[in-house]
Amino acid sequence: xAMSDKDLRKAIKEARLYVLLTINLCKLSxxxxxxxxxxxxxxxxxxxxxxxxxxxxxxxxxxLRALTKELGAIFIINDRPDITIEAQADGLHIGQxxxxxxxARRLVGNDKLIGISAHSxxxxxxxxANGADYLGIGPIFPxxxxxxVNPVGAQLIQQVVKEITIPFFAIGGIDTYNVRQVLAxxxxxxxxxxxxxxxxxxxxxxxxxxxxxxx
Numbered sequence: 631x632a633m634s635d636k637d638l639r640k641a642i643k644e645a646r647l648y649v650l651l652t653i654n655l656c657k658l659s660x661x662x663x664x665x666x667x668x669x670x671x672x673x674x675x676x677x678x679x680x681x682x683x684x685x686x687x688x689x690x691x692x693x694l695r696a697l698t699k700e701l702g703a704i705f706i707i708n709d710r711p712d713i714t715i716e717a718q719a720d721g722l723h724i725g726q727x728x729x730x731x732x733x734a735r736r737l738v739g740n741d742k743l744i745g746i747s748a749h750s751x752x753x754x755x756x757x758x759a760n761g762a763d764y765l766g767i768g769p770i771f772p773x774x775x776x777x778x779v780n781p782v783g784a785q786l787i788q789q790v791v792k793e794i795t796i797p798f799f800a801i802g803g804i805d806t807y808n809v810r811q812v813l814a815x816x817x818x819x820x821x822x823x824x825x826x827x828x829x830x831x832x833x834x835x836x837x838x839x840x841x842x843x844x845x
Contacts, residue, residue, distance in 0.1 A: 635741040638720055641704055642743055642764050645673035646843045647836065648799045648821035650708075653679040653690070656827045660690055661697060663827050668701045670836025672826070676723055678708040691717035706745065711737040721745060721763070726753060731760045747801075749779055751789045758796050765794065766821055769802020770812055774824070784815035791816035806835075809842045818843075 633641065649664075649672045656663045664675055677694055679687045691707060695717045698705035706721045707714040711734060714722045721743025724734055734744050743763040748754040754765055767790050769781050781802065790798055800812045801821035812820060822839065829835040 633720065638704065638741075638743055639763060642674070642721075643797045645704065645797070645799075646819050647672045647840055648674040648676065648766075648801075648819065649826050649836070650676045650678050650801075650821060650823040651694070651827060652823050653677075653682050653687075655824055657830065658832060661693055663832050664694055664697055665701070666832035667826055667836045668698070668703045670826075670833045671840035672703060672836055674704040674706060674821075676706040676708055676821075677719075678823075680709070688713060688716065691719065695719055704743070706743065714738050714742060723747070723766070731757065731762060735761060748798075749782055751786065751793065754790055754794050754798070758794055762796060764796055765790070765798040766801045767798045767817075768800060768821075770800050771803030771808060773803040784811055787812065787815040787817045806838050806842060809839060813842070813845075 649667045651660055651664060653660055675698055677691055691713050695705055705719045706723050707719045708723050709728050711722055715738060722734055722738050723745040725747045731744060745764045745766060746757040746762045747766045748757050757765055767786060769779055770784060772781050787800055799819040799821040800817040804812055804820050804822050805825040826832055826835045
């Protein structure tokens with residue numbers, strides 16, 4: 631049974647570790663990566679596959695929806711409201727260059743989470759004012775998945791903590807070696823990709839980041 635919108639918003643607030651399943655970066659199969667990440671402590675999974683064939687993306691979305699329901703994780707789709715609805719995912723994540731949040735909300739409805747990437751305090755303020763349920767703040771450090779966006783550094787986290795009331799996940803180049811800088815700046819939630827999905831031992835990588843988040 632799917633969570634209600636109230637339960638989803640409570641769950642995203644309580645989430646600590648958000649994993650982006652960028653399909654071409656997964657060392658194992660996407661489903662094995664997802665299962666191990668959740669077992670290691672991931673609260674949220676996002677399916678991201680911009681260069682993946684349509685049929686494969688839709689198949690993975692349905693399979694991941696079943697898995698995340700089974701294991702109790704929040705399931706988000708990147709940039710595809712149609713697949714969000716088709717797979718009965720919990721939410722949609724959009725970037726600054728994607729559709730406006732008002733259009734996204736009209737397409738997926740009020741019972742879905744909508745997350746937005748923000749690279750400045752101005753974008754964070756605007757996203758919150760427009761009704762985003764959560765934010766991805768970054769990239770904090772250099773990252774190949776957002777090579778065109780300059781790193782914003784930990785100082786943006788400090789600004790967001792002071793001004794923004796909706797949940798936010800620090801994202802971008804975060805791993806076990808630099809996560810303490812992110813937490814020291816005031817973040818309590820992180821989103822990662824390569825630090826988990828590209829590792830030989832996905833379970834251990836997820837557990838390691840969860841340990842840092844629990845310090």
